Amino acid sequence: MTATHQILGKTPAQLTELAVGLGLPKYTGQQIADWLYQKHVSTWDEMTNLSKKARALLASHYEIGRAAPHLQQTSRDGTVKYLFAAGGGFVETVMIPEGDRATLCVSSQRGCKMNCLFCMTGKQGFGANLSASEILNQILSVPEVNELTNIVFMGMGEPMDNIDTLLQVIRCLTDPKGLAMSPKRITVSTIGLRPGLERFLEECTCHLAISLHNPLPEERLAIMPVERAMPLADTVALLRHYDWSRQRRLTFEYIVFSGLNDTPRHLAALKRLLSQLDCHVNLIRYHRIPHIDLPSSDMTRMEWLRDRLCEAGIPTTIRTSRGEDISAACGMLSTQEQQGA
Numbered sequence: 003m004t005a006t007h008q009i010l011g012k013t014p015a016q017l018t019e020l021a022v023g024l025g026l027p028k029y030t031g032q033q034i035a036d037w038l039y040q041k042h043v044s045t046w047d048e049m050t051n052l053s054k055k056a057r058a059l060l061a062s063h064y065e066i067g068r069a070a071p072h073l074q075q076t077s078r079d080g081t082v083k084y085l086f087a088a089g090g091g092f093v094e095t096v097m098i099p100e101g102d103r104a105t106l107c108v109s110s111q112r113g114c115k116m117n118c119l120f121c122m123t124g125k126q127g128f129g130a131n132l133s134a135s136e137i138l139n140q141i142l143s144v145p146e147v148n149e150l151t152n153i154v155f156m157g158m159g160e161p162m163d164n165i166d167t168l169l170q171v172i173r174c175l176t177d178p179k180g181l182a183m184s185p186k187r188i189t190v191s192t193i194g195l196r197p198g199l200e201r202f203l204e205e206c207t208c209h210l211a212i213s214l215h216n217p218l219p220e221e222r223l224a225i226m227p228v229e230r231a232m233p234l235a236d237t238v239a240l241l242r243h244y245d246w247s248r249q250r251r252l253t254f255e256y257i258v259f260s261g262l263n264d265t266p267r268h269l270a271a272l273k274r275l276l277s278q279l280d281c282h283v284n285l286i287r288y289h290r291i292p293h294i295d296l297p298s299s300d301m302t303r304m305e306w307l308r309d310r311l312c313e314a315g316i317p318t319t320i321r322t323s324r325g326e327d328i329s330a331a332c333g334m335l336s337t338q339e340q341q342g343a
Contacts, residue, residue, distance in 0.1 A: 008067030009060075010038060010142070011134025011170065014179040024063065026056055032179060034060075039180045042142050044068035067135035070143055071095070081324045086140055088112060089130035093158050095140040097150075098324050105152040108140050110168060111159025116193055119225040120215075120257060122291045123158045131164040137171045141181075153183065156191040156211070162198025172206050185209075186249060193228050194237035203244055211253040211284075212237065216263045217271035238275055246280040257286045258299035264307050273314045283311055283318040 012020065017038075018031025030052065037049045044066055046057045071084040072092070082097045089112030096107040112129035114121070141153065153175065155161045161168045168190065174180045175188060189209040192199055202210070214234065216222040223229040246252040254276065258264050276283070285308055288298040299307075304320050311318040 007064050008133070008135040009034065009064040010067030010138050011174060013170075013173050013177055014039075020064075024059055026059070030056060035179055038066075038142075039174065039177075039182075042147055044143075068139055068143055077324070079324055082144075082146075084140070084144055086136070086143070088136040088139070089132050091129050093132065093136075093140070095144065095157060097144055097146050099146075100324075103151045104146055104149045105154055106141060106144065106146075106150050107154050107157045108137060109157035109159055110137060110155055110161040110164050114159050115163060116160050117227055118193065118213075118215075119294060120259075120288060120291070120296055125291070125294075126158075131167060132159070134167050134170045134174065137167065138174060141175075152187050152189070154189045154191065154211075156189070160193060160195055161190050162192045162195035162202060165198035165201050168198075169201065169205055172208060176206075176208075186251075189251075189253070191255065193226060194232050194234060195228065196232045196237070196240070199237070199240070203240075207250050209251040209253070210241075211255050212241070214254040214256050214283075217268060217275045221263070235275070238279065241281075242279060252279070252281040254281060254283045255286060256283055257288050258304050258307065259288055260297040260299040260303065262297070264299045264303050269307060269310050272311065273316065276316050277314075281316070283316055284321045285318060286321050287323055289323065 009017070009020070014032055014035035017034045018028055021030035021034065022028055033051055034049065037043045041048075043049060046052075046061045046066065049057060052060075069087060071086050073085040075083045077083075080099050084095045084097070085092050086095060088109070091112050093109040093112050095109060098105045098107065109132065111131055113126045114123045115128040117124040141147065141150070144150075155168065172185075172188065175183045176185055185206060185208045189211055190202060191211040191213060192202075193213045202208075213226070215226060217234070219229060219233060219235065222234055241252060244250075256263070272283075285304050287304065288296055290296070290298065301320075308318045308320055
């Protein structure tokens with residue numbers, strides 16, 4: 003029999019069921035989980051406390067699902083972008099070192115359906131949802147895997163549009179017998195895709211980041227088509243039903259465009275929208291992408307917006323741009339140039 007299924011992406015409990023289903027001892031499942039998620043092996047032969055017979059049986063039914071990145075680029079600021087084969091093409095993953103933190107920005111789809119005007123991934127179009135194996139491979143196959151402190155689902159794709167797989171990956175990441183990461187080390191970004199968002203809020207306690215970018219509905223619609231079907235006001239109303247004062251943190255991401263969303267009327271609308279909501283706002287400089295003529299706001303204006311929001315009781319910071327010289331910054335991920343590779 004030829005192996006056709008990948009084992010990476012199964013939780014320790016699922017690995018136990020799998021082992022028992024093949025007639026192997028129950029404890030074999032936890033041995034496999036330890037090799038996959040703690041020791042980060044990529045072949046069956048490396049699982050040396052399994053008998054050769056057990057390894058051969060497993061290999062006849064399952065592939066591990068690990069594959070090294072095809073390419074990597076390193077920025078002047080130390081940010082590293084990796085290119086992985088996934089979803090029938092390629093996806094990009096970004097490692098951002100900062101002091102004692104090492105954050106990995108992971109992709110959940112090849113391309114994206116949402117078509118936000120300012121995002122290069124959206125201009126690529128949608129290719130495929132990634133599997134749990136393809137998402138976890140991005141984490142386990144970067145050279146810095148043992149140094150990672152944080153995972154952010156802010157790479158290519160809309161995570162809530164691949165919600166079943168996202169939740170499966172989070173279970174593997176947070177299971178004490180899996181990668182054993184704290185949910186406080188994981189942040190998932192979304193533009194507010196309602197069905198997936200509701201499940202995310204109910205089924206896990208990871209941090210949430212909402213792509214806001216304009217508080218005025220008609221203006222947000224002009225740059226984010228999702229506003230028509232899933233208005234931001236409805237998303238914020240949903241978020242008010244949850245407690246953000248404890249372990250789980252709520253952040254709003256706000257790319258700042260000169261004259262388009264950094265004016266006094268936008269400030270007033272932001273204050274109305276986010277008042278009395280326990281949240282944080284990240285202001286992000288717009289990173290220009292080809293064929294899209296949007297103006298970047300300057301630092302003076304961004305500081306004005308930050309200070310006025312903080313005065314209104316809405317904690318706000320300006321996020322430092324990382325990896326712009328290798329097209330690894332916010333909104334710049336795309337594999338269009340690799341489509342023929």
